Amino acid sequence: MTQTLTPTQNSGASGTEPTKTPWWEFFTFSVDHKVIGIQYLVTSFVFYLVGGALASAVRVELATPDSDLVDPAFYNSLFTMHGTVMIFLWIVPAVTGGFGNYLIPLMIGARDMAFPRLNAIAFWLTIPAGMLLMSSFFFGPASTGWTAYPPLSILTNEHIGQAIWISSIILVGTSSILAAVNFIVTIWAMRMPEMDLFSMPLFCWAMMATSVLALLATPVLAGAMVLLGFDLLIGTNFFNPTGGGDPVVYQHLFWFYSHPAVYVMVLPVFGIISEVLPPHSRKPIFGYKAIAYSSMMICALGLFVWAHHMFTSGTPDWLRVFFMVATLLVAVPTGIKVFSWVATLWGGKLRLESPLLFAMGFISTFLIGGLSGVMLGSTPIDIHVHDTYFVVAHFHYVLFGGSVFGIYAGLYHWFPKMTGRMLNEFWGKVHFVLTFIGMHLTFGPMHILGLQGMPRRVAQYDPQFAPINVICTIGAFVLAISTIPFVINAVYSWFKGEQAPDNPWDALTLEWTTSSPPIPHNWIGEPVLLNGPYDYGEEYKDARKEAIAASQAAT
Amino acid sequence: MKKNNLISVVVIIGLVFAASIWYARNNGLLPVAAGDEAVLYDGLFNTILAIAFGFFLIVEGVLIYSIIKFRRRKGDDTDGPAIHENLSLEIIWTAIPTVIVMWVAIYSFDVYTAMQGSQNLDAMAHGGMHHTVAKHERGGMPMSKATLASSNSDGTLMAGTMPAGGDDVIAINVSAMQFAWIFNYTDEIATAELHVPLGKKVRLNMNAVDVLHAFWVPQLRIKQDVIPGRETFLEFTPRVVGEYPVVCAELCGSYHGGMRTTMVIDTPEDYQAWLKEQQEVASNDPEAIVATNSRSSVSQMSEQEYLAGKVAQLGGEHQHMMMNH
Numbered sequence: 001m002t003q004t005l006t007p008t009q010n011s012g013a014s015g016t017e018p019t020k021t022p023w024w025e026f027f028t029f030s031v032d033h034k035v036i037g038i039q040y041l042v043t044s045f046v047f048y049l050v051g052g053a054l055a056s057a058v059r060v061e062l063a064t065p066d067s068d069l070v071d072p073a074f075y076n077s078l079f080t081m082h083g084t085v086m087i088f089l090w091i092v093p094a095v096t097g098g099f100g101n102y103l104i105p106l107m108i109g110a111r112d113m114a115f116p117r118l119n120a121i122a123f124w125l126t127i128p129a130g131m132l133l134m135s136s137f138f139f140g141p142a143s144t145g146w147t148a149y150p151p152l153s154i155l156t157n158e159h160i161g162q163a164i165w166i167s168s169i170i171l172v173g174t175s176s177i178l179a180a181v182n183f184i185v186t187i188w189a190m191r192m193p194e195m196d197l198f199s200m201p202l203f204c205w206a207m208m209a210t211s212v213l214a215l216l217a218t219p220v221l222a223g224a225m226v227l228l229g230f231d232l233l234i235g236t237n238f239f240n241p242t243g244g245g246d247p248v249v250y251q252h253l254f255w256f257y258s259h260p261a262v263y264v265m266v267l268p269v270f271g272i273i274s275e276v277l278p279p280h281s282r283k284p285i286f287g288y289k290a291i292a293y294s295s296m297m298i299c300a301l302g303l304f305v306w307a308h309h310m311f312t313s314g315t316p317d318w319l320r321v322f323f324m325v326a327t328l329l330v331a332v333p334t335g336i337k338v339f340s341w342v343a344t345l346w347g348g349k350l351r352l353e354s355p356l357l358f359a360m361g362f363i364s365t366f367l368i369g370g371l372s373g374v375m376l377g378s379t380p381i382d383i384h385v386h387d388t389y390f391v392v393a394h395f396h397y398v399l400f401g402g403s404v405f406g407i408y409a410g411l412y413h414w415f416p417k418m419t420g421r422m423l424n425e426f427w428g429k430v431h432f433v434l435t436f437i438g439m440h441l442t443f444g445p446m447h448i449l450g451l452q453g454m455p456r457r458v459a460q461y462d463p464q465f466a467p468i469n470v471i472c473t474i475g476a477f478v479l480a481i482s483t484i485p486f487v488i489n490a491v492y493s494w495f496k497g498e499q500a501p502d503n504p505w506d507a508l509t510l511e512w513t514t515s516s517p518p519i520p521h522n523w524i525g526e527p528v529l530l531n532g533p534y535d536y537g538e539e540y541k542d543a544r545k546e547a548i549a550a551s552q553a554a555t
Numbered sequence: 556m557k558k559n560n561l562i563s564v565v566v567i568i569g570l571v572f573a574a575s576i577w578y579a580r581n582n583g584l585l586p587v588a589a590g591d592e593a594v595l596y597d598g599l600f601n602t603i604l605a606i607a608f609g610f611f612l613i614v615e616g617v618l619i620y621s622i623i624k625f626r627r628r629k630g631d632d633t634d635g636p637a638i639h640e641n642l643s644l645e646i647i648w649t650a651i652p653t654v655i656v657m658w659v660a661i662y663s664f665d666v667y668t669a670m671q672g673s674q675n676l677d678a679m680a681h682g683g684m685h686h687t688v689a690k691h692e693r694g695g696m697p698m699s700k701a702t703l704a705s706s707n708s709d710g711t712l713m714a715g716t717m718p719a720g721g722d723d724v725i726a727i728n729v730s731a732m733q734f735a736w737i738f739n740y741t742d743e744i745a746t747a748e749l750h751v752p753l754g755k756k757v758r759l760n761m762n763a764v765d766v767l768h769a770f771w772v773p774q775l776r777i778k779q780d781v782i783p784g785r786e787t788f789l790e791f792t793p794r795v796v797g798e799y800p801v802v803c804a805e806l807c808g809s810y811h812g813g814m815r816t817t818m819v820i821d822t823p824e825d826y827q828a829w830l831k832e833q834q835e836v837a838s839n840d841p842e843a844i845v846a847t848n849s850r851s852s853v854s855q856m857s858e859q860e861y862l863a864g865k866v867a868q869l870g871g872e873h874q875h876m877m878m879n880h
Contacts, residue, residue, distance in 0.1 A: 067812065071809075072809045072810055072811075072812065072813075073808075073809040076806070076808075076809065076811075143809075144806065145806050149767055149805075149806070151765070151766045151767070151783060152766040152767065152806065152807060152808060155765065155766060241782070241783045241784030241785070242783070242784070246784075247767060247782065247783070247784075248782065281625075281635065282627075282633070282634040282635045283634070283635035283636065283637070283638065284638065284639050285639075286638065286639070286640060286641075287639075287640045287641075287645050288639065288640070289640075290640070290645050290649075312769060312778050312779055312780050312804075313782075314782055314785065314787045320667070321664055321667070324660060324663060324664070324667075325660045328656040328657075328659060328660050329653075329656060331652055331656050332649060332652050332653050332656065335648065335649075335652045336645070336649055338614065339614075339648040340645075342614060342617050342618065342621075343638075343641075343644070345617075345618070345621045345625065346617070346621060346625070347625060347635050347636055347638070348621075348625050348635035349625065349627040349631060349633060349634065349635050350621065350622065350625050350626045350627055351627050352622065352626055352627070360618060360622070363614070363618060364614075364615055364618055367610075367611065367615070368611065371610060371611060372607070374603065374607060374656065374659070375600075375603050375604070375607060377656075378599065378603060378660075378663035379663055379664075379667045380595075380596055380599060380663055380666045380667045380670055380776075381596070381599060381600055381663070383670075383776070383777060383778050384596060384600075384773070384776040384777070384778060386769075386778055386804065387769060387771075387778075387804040387805060387806075388804065447584075448584060451584045451585055451586075452584075452585075452586055452773065453586060453771075453773030453774075453800060453802065455771065455802050455803070455804045455812075457806045457811060457812075458811055458812030459811075459812045460810075460812035461812060462800065462815070534639075535637070536634050536635070536637065537634045537635060537636055537637025537638075538633055538634045538635070538636065538637065539636075540634070540637055541634060
């Protein structure tokens with residue numbers, strides 16, 4: 001379990017290596033995993049801003065009980081597009097395509113992904129998918145929710161918008177499948193020879209679990225979309241009850257993908273947290289194997305919980321009970337992760353800078369989403385709050401308090417590696433505080449709304465809920481404002497920020513052993529493992545120094 | 556030192572317990588429980604909430620303590636201790652949640668059978684049965700043998716476990732459409748407002764005309780999708796007189812948010828009087844259904860309420876209404 005801190009060995013090869021990625025390559029069909037990773041991150045962040053603008057419009061409409069900002073039909077389009085953009089064009093591409101592509105080869109000592117061209121194709125599928133989806137604003141965008149339940153999605157007035165929506169989902173789905181194959185092969189076959197499975201960084205385990213899920217589940221979604229498209233466009237009756245079809249079958253197919261999709265969005269973020277905590281708390285990750293296995297357990301269990309979205313759909317009793325038990329069991333591996341992270345922090349030397357603040361923010365908010373998830377897993381509890389603001393609160397605690405906080409933790413942690421520049425720490429802290437306050441202000445009160453009786457996806461609601469909705473809307477404004485310091489900080493720092501050293505956090509995973517930003521072929525010569533990914537701790541310090549000295553002496 | 560640590564852990568766990576139980580009893584998160592099922596629901600909800608709140612306090616407490624106690628002091632560039640794992644601790648935090656979620660599953664299953672499972676029994680037996688919900692409430696034990704014995708997971712009836720209820724059940728046919736509810740009591744009586752009598756078991760046989768809807772009364776804690784082309788049903792026993800909202804909880808189109816009406820729990824006498832009144836109205840003027848049920852006059856209605864009423868009158872022609880909008 002050793003790993004190099006000296007990128008300069010075997011420097012004889014350096015004469016032929018390109019040393020810098022030209023700026024224009026980021027706008028081309030590049031096959032470099034680092035370029036593709038940054039392409040994914042920047043593109044998805046742009047869509048995050050689009051999705052955020054849509055969310056703001058939703059919250060402004062909901063500031064009053066009546067439907068007064070937009071036409072109620074268009075309101076339905078707003079939240080439909082908000083959900084679709086955030087899931088398919090922001091979180092999934094950012095955490096898998098962005099961080100996965102950038103980090104996996106660097107963490108396992110590879111020069112690139114296993115299939116670089118396939119990788120580029122996967123990225124360039126998301127661009128037309130996103131453009132297509134945006135174009136539907138000219139025709140009347142889909143308005144049947146990101147779930148697009150038939151028969152509403154078949155009888156909808158926004159025929160063209162719905163058809164565009166379906167095509168767009170099929171495109172991003174294809175991209176997701178291609179990326180999943182690439183990650184599985186890369187992690188399995190491209191590790192440097194010295195690195196066995198249990199000396200991989202935990203992010204690699206998380207990406208393996210994610211990719212297996214995406215590979216098994218996404219084709220089912222694609223199939224459902226094709227059938228729904230047929231129903232919509234050429235009048236088949238797969239899901240249309242007037243022609244003998246069954247709308248509930250669609251729900252099974254849809255959730256067979258879309259529940260695992262939640263794990264696709266959050267497992268890589270679990271990986272990010274496991275990478276960010278140890279260097280910033282100066283302690284080894286607590287319970288490496290437990291965290292690694294729990295990712296695989298979540299992957300396995302995650303395939304058998306989909307019908308907990310259908311407890312009110314007229315599903316038979318035995319099915320409701322089976323999916324309740326399976327769903328509640330997911331709490332166990334998730335709990336293992338949370339406890340292990342907290343134990344990692346315990347007794348450490350916490351460097352409370354932006355990456356660790358966002359990582360701890362992740363733990364504290366994701367915890368709430370996890371606990372409300374256990375409540376929702378219980379069938380009778382779910383029946384009351386299904387399709388209410390309680391559910392909206394729950395999944396925003398998971399996907400905003402979870403995924404988005406984790407993405408920010410990762411961005412602050414790896415920005416110096418990706419760009420060679422440091423982010424401004426003061427504005428990072430401002431960003432964190434605003435995001436944290438905005439998050440709880442927006443989504444916390446929604447728990448109460450749902451329990452008290454406010455359904456989701458409504459433009460008009462009972463006036464008794466108005467005060468709480470005003471709080472949520474104020475929170476949404478805080479969230480919207482919170483992105484401003486980040487965007488300015490990121491853009492400014494990218495060009496003018498303080499130069500980043502190769503290893504600003506004194507971290508031990510392989511990506512920190514090369515230059516910041518890494519050269520196109522990642523390392524000059526071969527990377528060498530001198531230590532395990534998490535060998536932090538006073539006791540290891542001397543051993544670490546000796547290993548570095550020895551490797552330098554060897555060259 | 557060690558002894559002091561142990562004492563403080565015990566004290567903290569005691570405080571967490573106390574806080575969780577207090578919160579479970581005083582959270583005030585749920586609206587009034589207007590049906591027998593809602594009482595069962597609230598017991599389960601408050602129990603799980605207490606457990607969740609306990610975990611919440613422990614984890615957040617440790618996080619906040621860590622920020623204060625373990626933050627890096629200026630000039631300290633050392634690492635923390637190289638602790639990689641602690642097997643017994645890991646076994647504990649795997650085993651305890653496993654036991655808890657399994658217990659939650661069993662408790663939930665029991666409440667579920669009491670709240671929902673009886674539907675299928677009734678579907679088999681048609682006449683409907685007097686399911687004594689109150690027994691579970693008083694019984695205290697989450698795993699009640701009576702409920703488990705009375706139905707297996709298929710919901711098929713196991714003989715001899717249930718008393719026959721006879722004509723105790725009030726059956727109402729519910730029709731859902733964009734963007735209104737129609738409640739059919741008999742062939743003649745159809746209303747847009749749901750009236751049910753106190754203390755009698757009510758069964759709703761539900762059907763949708765166009766797209767998916769969902770029948771939800773928050774104060775009853777029950778919800779069921781209403782699906783075109785297949786009948787779904789709900790059962791409940793009203794226990795508190797009052798007016799409660801009926802809400803459509805499944806996205807059904809532009810005016811989904813306006814698809815609301817009222818459920819009135821009447822005393823049995825009021826219910827009979829209301830039923831008689833409806834009978835008279837129906838025999839005089841079948842077209843007047845919508846006008847009588849709404850408490851406000853047309854001028855006080857919002858656009859959506861007016862539209863919903865119109866849609867209800869037009870019945871099958873509602874699609875055209877949508878087009879016009």
